[in-house]
Amino acid sequence: xxxxxxxxxDLALALAxxxxxxxxxxxxxxxxxxxxxxxLGIFSVMWSEHCSYKSSKKYLRxxxxxxxxxxxxxxxxxxxxxxxxxxxxxxxxxxxNHPSFIEPRQGAATGVGGILRDIFTMGARPIASxxxxxxxxLEDPKHRHLVHGVVDGIGGYGNxxxxxxxxxxxxxxxxxxxxxxVNAFNLGLVREEGLFLxxxxxxxxxxxxxxxxxxxxxxxxxxxxxxAEFDETSDAxxxxxxxxxPFTEKCLIEACLEAMATGSIVGIQDMGAAGLTCSSxxxxxxxxxxxxxxxxxxxxxxxxxxxxxxxxSESQERMLLVARAGEEARLAEIFHRWGLxxxxxxxxxxxxxxxxxxxxxxxxxxxVDPIAKSSPELDxxxxxxxxxxxxxxxxxxxxxxxxxxxxxxAALLDLPNLGSKAWIYRQYDQLVQGNTILGPGGxxxxxxxxxxxxxxxxxxxxxxxxxxxxxxxxDPYMGTLAAVAEAARNVACTGARPLALTNCLNFGNPEKxxxxxxxAEATRGLADAARALGTPVVSGNVSFYNETSGRAIHPTPTxxxxxxxxxWERHATSFFEAPGRAIVLxxxxxxxxxxxxxxxxxxxxxxxxxxxxxxDHERRLAGLLHTAVAAGLVESAHDVSRGxxxxxxxxxxxxxxxxxxxxxxxxxxxxxxxxxxxxxxGRVIVTSARAEELLAQARAAGVPAARMGTTxxxxxxxxxxxxxxxxxxxxxxxxxxWSRALPRRLEAA
Amino acid sequence: MFAVVxxxxxxxxxxxxxxxxxxxxxxxxxxxxxxxxxxxxTQAVLLPGGFSYGDYLRCGAMAxxxxxxxxxxxFAEAGGPVLGVCNGFQVLCESGLLPGVxxxxxxxxxxxxxxxxxxxxxxxxxxxxARPGQVLRLPIKHGEGAYVAPPEQLAELERSGxxxxxxxxxxxxxxxxxxxxxxxANIAGVRNLRGNVFGLMPHPEHAVExxxxxxxxxxxxxxxxxxxxxxxAGA
Numbered sequence: 001x002x003x004x005x006x007x008x009x010d011l012a013l014a015l016a017x018x019x020x021x022x023x024x025x026x027x028x029x030x031x032x033x034x035x036x037x038x039x040l041g042i043f044s045v046m047w048s049e050h051c052s053y054k055s056s057k058k059y060l061r062x063x064x065x066x067x068x069x070x071x072x073x074x075x076x077x078x079x080x081x082x083x084x085x086x087x088x089x090x091x092x093x094x095x096x097n098h099p100s101f102i103e104p105r106q107g108a109a110t111g112v113g114g115i116l117r118d119i120f121t122m123g124a125r126p127i128a129s130x131x132x133x134x135x136x137x138l139e140d141p142k143h144r145h146l147v148h149g150v151v152d153g154i155g156g157y158g159n160x161x162x163x164x165x166x167x168x169x170x171x172x173x174x175x176x177x178x179x180x181x182v183n184a185f186n187l188g189l190v191r192e193e194g195l196f197l198x199x200x201x202x203x204x205x206x207x208x209x210x211x212x213x214x215x216x217x218x219x220x221x222x223x224x225x226x227x228a229e230f231d232e233t234s235d236a237x238x239x240x241x242x243x244x245x246p247f248t249e250k251c252l253i254e255a256c257l258e259a260m261a262t263g264s265i266v267g268i269q270d271m272g273a274a275g276l277t278c279s280s281x282x283x284x285x286x287x288x289x290x291x292x293x294x295x296x297x298x299x300x301x302x303x304x305x306x307x308x309x310x311x312x313s314e315s316q317e318r319m320l321l322v323a324r325a326g327e328e329a330r331l332a333e334i335f336h337r338w339g340l341x342x343x344x345x346x347x348x349x350x351x352x353x354x355x356x357x358x359x360x361x362x363x364x365x366x367x368v369d370p371i372a373k374s375s376p377e378l379d380x381x382x383x384x385x386x387x388x389x390x391x392x393x394x395x396x397x398x399x400x401x402x403x404x405x406x407x408x409x410a411a412l413l414d415l416p417n418l419g420s421k422a423w424i425y426r427q428y429d430q431l432v433q434g435n436t437i438l439g440p441g442g443x444x445x446x447x448x449x450x451x452x453x454x455x456x457x458x459x460x461x462x463x464x465x466x467x468x469x470x471x472x473x474x475d476p477y478m479g480t481l482a483a484v485a486e487a488a489r490n491v492a493c494t495g496a497r498p499l500a501l502t503n504c505l506n507f508g509n510p511e512k513x514x515x516x517x518x519x520a521e522a523t524r525g526l527a528d529a530a531r532a533l534g535t536p537v538v539s540g541n542v543s544f545y546n547e548t549s550g551r552a553i554h555p556t557p558t559x560x561x562x563x564x565x566x567x568w569e570r571h572a573t574s575f576f577e578a579p580g581r582a583i584v585l586x587x588x589x590x591x592x593x594x595x596x597x598x599x600x601x602x603x604x605x606x607x608x609x610x611x612x613x614x615x616d617h618e619r620r621l622a623g624l625l626h627t628a629v630a631a632g633l634v635e636s637a638h639d640v641s642r643g644x645x646x647x648x649x650x651x652x653x654x655x656x657x658x659x660x661x662x663x664x665x666x667x668x669x670x671x672x673x674x675x676x677x678x679x680x681x682g683r684v685i686v687t688s689a690r691a692e693e694l695l696a697q698a699r700a701a702g703v704p705a706a707r708m709g710t711t712x713x714x715x716x717x718x719x720x721x722x723x724x725x726x727x728x729x730x731x732x733x734x735x736x737x738w739s740r741a742l743p744r745r746l747e748a749a
Numbered sequence: 750m751f752a753v754v755x756x757x758x759x760x761x762x763x764x765x766x767x768x769x770x771x772x773x774x775x776x777x778x779x780x781x782x783x784x785x786x787x788x789x790x791t792q793a794v795l796l797p798g799g800f801s802y803g804d805y806l807r808c809g810a811m812a813x814x815x816x817x818x819x820x821x822x823x824f825a826e827a828g829g830p831v832l833g834v835c836n837g838f839q840v841l842c843e844s845g846l847l848p849g850v851x852x853x854x855x856x857x858x859x860x861x862x863x864x865x866x867x868x869x870x871x872x873x874x875x876x877x878x879a880r881p882g883q884v885l886r887l888p889i890k891h892g893e894g895a896y897v898a899p900p901e902q903l904a905e906l907e908r909s910g911x912x913x914x915x916x917x918x919x920x921x922x923x924x925x926x927x928x929x930x931x932x933x934a935n936i937a938g939v940r941n942l943r944g945n946v947f948g949l950m951p952h953p954e955h956a957v958e959x960x961x962x963x964x965x966x967x968x969x970x971x972x973x974x975x976x977x978x979x980x981x982a983g984a
Contacts, residue, residue: 152858155859159800159890159892160758160800160804161760246803247758247805250758251757251758338757339757426861428859429760429859430861431861433764434764434954434955434962448961454766455771
């Protein structure tokens with residue numbers, strides 16, 4: 001087979017690679033010559049938006065990332081936080097939006113595979129996954145297909161590698177019709193002294209390639225797919241989607257953890273975006289070294305691959321590691337036993353250059369740092385959207401009051417956004433590793449910590465992921481405060497103390513000042529909320545260009561918060577369990593209907609200011625939940641979010657293993673539809689067998705609290721102090737509507 | 750000593766060891782698939798859940814050819830107790846140690862949920878701690894868990910009392926609504942004629958702690974521990 005000649009490298013080719021004229025000039029000045037074709041490929045991926053964060057760096061730097069318990073902040077594969085007794089958790093959330101839209105099953109599967117590698121690369125055993133998914137309306141057959149494919153992909157990969165998917169969130173909106181959002185989160189457990197970093201240290205040390213062979217899949221996934229808008233031709237980008245092999249990943253997890261325990265590994269990095277290129281440059285840059293690589297030794301699954309292809313392939317399930325000299329054979333034996341490749345492909349050098357040979361000739365010779373560290377940083381223009389004030393206009397006096405309150409509750413429970421997500425999470429293994437105390441379907445998942453040798457501990461980890469994109473569209477600052485507050489509140493509902501957060505910032509095209517303004521506002525909110533709630537930002541990911549033919553998604557800053565509960569036996573569930581318990585509302589309901597599901601569904605309005613967030617109140621509320629659950633004063637706790645108080649009460653009553661009704665009296669003097677369906681933040685419905693003590697604790701903590709009813713029976717009754725009930729419904733009927741919301745749409749032909 | 754076989758792609762191997770060792774307090778070892786012999790002193794074998802060799806062909810189809818399976822077959826033929834859970838059940842069927850086969854769930858989705866199963870017939874080695882007709886709450890998690898066999902073989906299984914567990918309602922009624930995967934006759938677990946090999950789709954090892962899955966799995970695993978004790982005492 002004869003190989004096509006390499007194309008001529010010039011400005012035109014650089015532009016076709018997504019580089020700008022200024023970046024082309026920088027390349028010429030760094031090298032003092034025109035780059036070779038593989039070198040151009042390297043610059044294009046390393047300086048792509050996806051790999052370089054060039055539009056977002058300026059803002060990300062302002063996020064609080066330090067705290068005493070933070071062992072590793074942003075900049076590594078994932079963040080790491082101490083949970084005491086020499087143990088730590090490593091976690092991160094990452095997007096795989098573009099690939100999942102083009103090829104939902106493989107796109108989502110490799111999203112899970114990628115985030116898992118980020119975790120075990122650091123020496124941690126992955127123990128729990130979450131996902132945050134956004135689709136277009138389910139009336140669109142394309143989006144039903146996407147839901148099926150993405151869920152199948154997440155399950156197919158996560159189930160096979162033996163990591164439990166313990167929670168997540170899914171919502172639907174017109175704005176995702178051209179771009180879905182698939183954000184995958186994983187958390188792993190590591191001993192503090194067992195943390196590994198991506199460092200190519202030690203001159204002369206061997207560089208090993210381990211895992212799968214390299215093929216032609218995923219070339220330019222990072223630069224072309226993730227760093228540009230979609231248009232009508234996007235389907236032609238399908239070849240840039242990688243293909244996942246969870247079996248190899250499972251073996252890679254076990255082999256890497258075993259190899260790390262030998263003490264023979266100096267540094268390790270997964271080959272994710274931009275594959276061999278990104279991993280080797282990052283490792284060398286982090287250690288201030290260089291690397292000599294021999295491409296002929298790279299295990300290949302296709303014949304005739306060029307240096308360009310070998311360097312840019314995004315074939316999955318591959319890692320690059322630097323071993324102590326002389327320990328190569330010992331490490332290779334471990335990988336071979338797990339049926340994996342392990343080949344020495346290079347050496348660490350001391351001159352800070354990346355030299356890559358192919359067929360005996362040097363095809364790349366470039367300095368490491370100018371590429372890895374001096375990647376462009378942009379200060380893109382920002383401009384508030386001209387129609388923002390228009391969006392935020394809402395005169396409640398002119399919004400007709402709800403005439404059919406029971407009908408509104410039924411209609412809300414039937415919404416895909418509010419209906420049961422069991423159709424999705426039943427397809428995920430929620431139990432493997434045997435630590436799932438609270439699985440999907442509640443406020444936060446709760447996972448017991450077991451040591452690597454199987455010894456159970458008293459530590460429980462609470463995990464939640466949240467965002468209300470409509471609120472972020474109406475007010476990206478307030479919407480992001482709300483996302484952080486809600487994720488932390490969900491974690492607190494189990495009784496856990498929120499520790500830290502990770503985020504995935506999904507936005508439109510950053511070249512548009514309005515999108516950049518949304519991003520600036522959202523990151524300002526993220527910084528303020530993270531600081532106020534004491535949850536530093538330890539890792540994250542930015543996904544721009546979620547835009548098709550000029551239509552961007554709503555700003556979607558997905559926030560995942562991790563909390564610690566010790567001992568975990570003392571935890572609250574999210575549903576009513578016992579009859580005769582007092583139902584108490586923590587927090588206060590205000591007359592807020594802006595950005596609510598009720599307003600969108602019943603009045604066709606997506607408008608107004610989202611509900612205000614009081615961060616001081618949120619901090620007091622989380623503290624109260626932590627102490628009250630520990631003291632046994634709270635049996636169940638469920639936060640009030642989308643759909644408001646009536647939907648939250650219905651969830652408490654019908655979502656548990658045994659349905660448990662309630663009789664609730666609300667005496668607030670605001671319009672009943674706002675009282676029942678308004679989405680004021682900072683509210684949690686709790687049940688208690690010792691209500692007086694709980695109310696006293698709440699008073700002492702400065703958290704508004706009011707007894708509003710009692711559990712019992714098979715109906716949910718909500719009414720004013722006097723007169724007939726607003727809502728009086730049989731739980732079996734509410735449950736039937738709520739549980740069918742997704743299946744009746746997704747199983748339709 | 751309990752041997753839990755570890756195939757590449759096994760996922761519930763450590764969980765099975767945890768249930769046996771940490772909860773039931775018996776000696777337990779993970780045994781690598783490439784070993785040609787079971788460790789000396791092996792009293793029972795457990796084939797765990799997972800996706801052995803990736804299960805890209807048919808579930809369990811590759812695992813039957815691994816070196817350790819020849820040893821497991823010899824162990825079973827000598828009367829040693831062998832328990833297969835989920836993927837382990839699939840391996841036992843593919844290896845011919847149990848009749849029938851497990852195919853794709855009728856709804857075509859992977860399903861993870863808690864189900865109820867009724868103890869149908871005594872399999873002394875595996876159900877001695879259960880009352881006949883007792884209903885157990887156990888989790889399932891599989892994409893290919895629909896038990897099928899030719900009609901004459903199913904009839905033979907019923908006649909000889911080899912159907913050990915059947916999916917049912919919480920009150921024990923066997924209904925089609927309680928069948929999570931389309932299994933023939935709601936079959937969740939079968940044993941061989943001799944009674945020393947038992948495979949089931951539900952995961953008893955994930956129901957061994959009150960706050961994590963409940964404790965109904967201990968009925969089955971505990972029965973096996975008792976049986977091993979009896980065999981040990983008699984040997």
